[in-house]
Amino acid sequence: PEIYSRLKTTSGSLYEDALKFDEILTARTFEKFSEDVDKTSWHMPAHMVNAYYSPDSNTIVFPAAILQAPFYSLEQSSSQNYGGIGTVIAHEISHAFDNNGAQFDKEGNLNKWWLDKDYEAFEEKQKEMIALFDGVETEAGPANGKLIVSENIADQGGITAALTAAKDEKDVDL
Ligand SMILES: [Zn+2]
Known part of the structure; x- marks a missing residue:
């Protein structure tokens, strides 16, 4: 309502x-x-510069306000747009396959849909990601790899996908 x-x-x-x-x-x-669950309801207003993935509806949402510079602009190079909104979009899609999103099926229900051997391999990859960032010094003290693993998985997926796509452009600027 x-x-x-x-x-x-x-x-x-x-x-x-x-x-x-x-x-x-x-x-x-x-x-x-x-x-009843309203899967069309957004968790952010259109004027907010932000984006999200929602595992309980299996949706990615980009409020209108993020579709502007420096994330996206017709005035920017394709590399800048891939590095901006391209990375953000791929980051949010990757959240569907992070340690939280992976536990939800395509309908947004908490439901293990993985083969056991695939999920075990996924958990091993998670452990590697946790170890990669655990203890890294930050302004706020050493990072807790386990606490930030979902964002690190999404960043890794986001940057890898955006970089791969950008390399297909004629004017790519690495
Ligand atoms: Zn994120």
């Missing part, structure tokens, strides 16, 4: 209104537990 008509700025305080909006939006989330 429509939510925006419930969000009214009435208190005279931006902080109080923000708190009230948060309560209303949280209540809306709880309402969804008793409703």
Whole structure:
């Protein structure tokens, strides 16, 4: 159902209104537990510069706002566009096959659809990815490879796919 008509700025305080909006939006989330799943509903507004993969609907979503420079522009080279939105699109698709997405089937249900031997090989690859990043020094201290493995799998898939596609362009700039 429509939510925006419930969000009214009435208190005279931006902080109080923000708190009230948060309560209303949280209540809306709880309402969804008793409703049929709406797989057409987006988890982000169109004006947000972001993108996501949703395992429970097996969809990738790119709000309109990300389809601009530096991610994408007709003024940019094909290499810049592959390095921008191309990498983002492939990153989100790769989330369907990360440690979380891999547990959902094509209908978005938590369901093991892999052959046992393939899933075991996948888990070995995950361990390698965890080890690759575990302990890497960052500004916030050493990285926890296990905690960030889903993003690292998606980045690896995203960059590899975008680079492969970019190399097919006549004006590729590596
Ligand atoms: Zn991601």
